[in-house]
Amino acid sequence: MSDFTFLIVSTVVKLGVAIGALMGSVAVMTWVERRLSAVIQFRWGPNRVGPFGLFQPVADGVKFIMKEDIIPASAHKPIFILAPAIALITSLTAFSVIPFGPIVELFGRKIPLVVVNMDGGILLAFAATALGVYGIVMGGWSSRSKYSLMGSLRSSAQMVSYELSMGLSVMGVILVNGTLRPFQIVEQQAGWFWNWNVFLGGWQLLGFILFVVAIFAETNRLPFDLPEAEQELVAGYHTEYSSMKFAMFFMAEYAAMTTASALAVTLFLGGWQLGIPVPFEGWVLWILQVGAFAAKVVCFLFLFVWVRWTLPRFRYDQLMNIGWKGLLPLSLLNVLVSALLVAFDVVGR
Amino acid sequence: MEMLAFFVLAVLAVASALVILTRRNEVVCALSLAFNLASIAGFYFLLGAQFIGFLQIIVYAGAIMVLIVFVIMLLNLGEERYPERGRIQGWLAPVFALVFAVILAAVLWKSEPLGLGEPPSDFGTVAVLGRELFSRFFYPFEVISLLLVAAMIGAVLLAKRRI
Numbered sequence: 119m120s121d122f123t124f125l126i127v128s129t130v131v132k133l134g135v136a137i138g139a140l141m142g143s144v145a146v147m148t149w150v151e152r153r154l155s156a157v158i159q160f161r162w163g164p165n166r167v168g169p170f171g172l173f174q175p176v177a178d179g180v181k182f183i184m185k186e187d188i189i190p191a192s193a194h195k196p197i198f199i200l201a202p203a204i205a206l207i208t209s210l211t212a213f214s215v216i217p218f219g220p221i222v223e224l225f226g227r228k229i230p231l232v233v234v235n236m237d238g239g240i241l242l243a244f245a246a247t248a249l250g251v252y253g254i255v256m257g258g259w260s261s262r263s264k265y266s267l268m269g270s271l272r273s274s275a276q277m278v279s280y281e282l283s284m285g286l287s288v289m290g291v292i293l294v295n296g297t298l299r300p301f302q303i304v305e306q307q308a309g310w311f312w313n314w315n316v317f318l319g320g321w322q323l324l325g326f327i328l329f330v331v332a333i334f335a336e337t338n339r340l341p342f343d344l345p346e347a348e349q350e351l352v353a354g355y356h357t358e359y360s361s362m363k364f365a366m367f368f369m370a371e372y373a374a375m376t377t378a379s380a381l382a383v384t385l386f387l388g389g390w391q392l393g394i395p396v397p398f399e400g401w402v403l404w405i406l407q408v409g410a411f412a413a414k415v416v417c418f419l420f421l422f423v424w425v426r427w428t429l430p431r432f433r434y435d436q437l438m439n440i441g442w443k444g445l446l447p448l449s450l451l452n453v454l455v456s457a458l459l460v461a462f463d464v465v466g467r
Numbered sequence: 468m469e470m471l472a473f474f475v476l477a478v479l480a481v482a483s484a485l486v487i488l489t490r491r492n493e494v495v496c497a498l499s500l501a502f503n504l505a506s507i508a509g510f511y512f513l514l515g516a517q518f519i520g521f522l523q524i525i526v527y528a529g530a531i532m533v534l535i536v537f538v539i540m541l542l543n544l545g546e547e548r549y550p551e552r553g554r555i556q557g558w559l560a561p562v563f564a565l566v567f568a569v570i571l572a573a574v575l576w577k578s579e580p581l582g583l584g585e586p587p588s589d590f591g592t593v594a595v596l597g598r599e600l601f602s603r604f605f606y607p608f609e610v611i612s613l614l615l616v617a618a619m620i621g622a623v624l625l626a627k628r629r630i
Binding site: 194197236237238241242244245248249251252255256259267270271274275277278281285298 | 492494495498501505517518521524525528529530533534536537540541592593
């Protein structure tokens with residue numbers, strides 16, 4: 119096999135694994151979300167389908183496919199149909215730059231376990247998130263329903279506001295690591311866990327906190343779920359959607375959540391690095407490292423669910439105040455401090 | 468391969484530009500403008516200018532167009548109605564269009580390929596661009612930054628009379 123064919127084949131395989139894992143995590147998350155919320159609220163949650171209700175996602179999937187697909191008579195049809203596709207595509211695209219494992223040797227060739235190992239990888243992730251808002255805007259507008267329109271108006275304002283803080287809070291990591299290639303950023307966080315960017319490796323604790331708050335807003339999760347506030351807007355931008363189109367919005371939201379968690383883990387929490395030296399080599403080490411990455415992402419997803427069922431929702435003016443008067447100045451401060459730290463050689467790799 | 472990608476992008480860009488011109492629904496126009504900007508970013512990637520391509524998507528297709536769509540949706544305009552065109556305008560428009568097309572065709576006919584040669588392997592990456600901006604183009608860069616800050620403060624002052 120020539121190098122080029124091998125590159126194509128390995129990329130397709132990695133793509134399959136990444137999308138499979140992502141979609142699998144979406145299915146499992148819909149179950150985890152309901153079971154955990156039940157635990158938090160002293161309820162049972164779905165426990166009828168299969169052991170512990172584990173097959174609930176399958177039942178839901180069948181239900182979504184079987185249901186009638188309704189397009190409102192007054193809807194703008196092409197955009198109405200396109201919107202969920204754009205939402206899903208953009209949230210899947212961002213995952214392609216995230217390294218989920220180290221460089222693996224297979225058939226005598228070195229394969230980095232990341233779908234797209236490119237120089238501006240972080241920018242690709244941000245570009246995909248920036249386009250993600252179109253799915254919501256298009257869905258809300260084309261439904262021709264006041265609740266949908268209000269939801270998508272809120273969400274576009276929210277996402278534009280918090281995108282800025284999200285980008286700026288990552289600047290510290292980029293300054294310290296001196297690269298925009300996610301794989302390299304993870305490689306530079308090797309060794310003990312205090313070498314991770316969030317700890318002594320990058321002094322990025324503030325940046326990490328800001329980034330986490332920003333991704334909660336970017337993924338429209340509580341306490342920032344105003345675009346789909348049930349009491350006010352029924353279901354926000356996807357009120358008029360049914361069947362698989364609704365399911366696609368749903369999948370896009372959970373995929374975006376997983377991608378955001380994976381991005382946070384990659385940038386701040388050492389990605390696939392174990393954090394402690396282990397006396398293994400070769401396959402065992404590689405599997406452990408992929409497992410470490412998965413475990414960190416799972417912890418993050420748990421945090422998402424935990425916060426959702428613990429905190430109440432912000433009011434709209436509070437949301438804007440936090441974004442523009444709280445997060446933005448703090449993330450600018452973080453950029454300044456990180457730049458000074460790098461300039462005086464306190465950190466830097 | 469590159470040729471194929473170019474033609475796919477070219478068809479997408481021209482088609483979305485035509486949609487902007489022919490549709491009367493503002494939101495559809497704005498969305499296809501965003502699509503057009505994103506496909507222009509594709510050309511930048513094809514030319515190896517990775518960073519510019521990403522900026523095109525993040526800044527233009529992402530931030531600016533979302534704001535424009537936001538404002539259009541907020542104003543909630545109906546179908547656009549063009550004012551009645553004057554007689555002379557109706558006659559002159561095709562003439563000028565034809566003249567412009569002839570000039571464009573003549574320029575394209577006369578021009579020769581630029582022959583820039585192979586770009587260096589790290590062309591268009593963030594590191595190279597940053598180094599150029601902060602060494603060779605340091606003063607222009609700083610002046611533009613100052614200008615943008617001044618414009619921003621001016622916009623805030625104009626929009627908000629009492630601060």
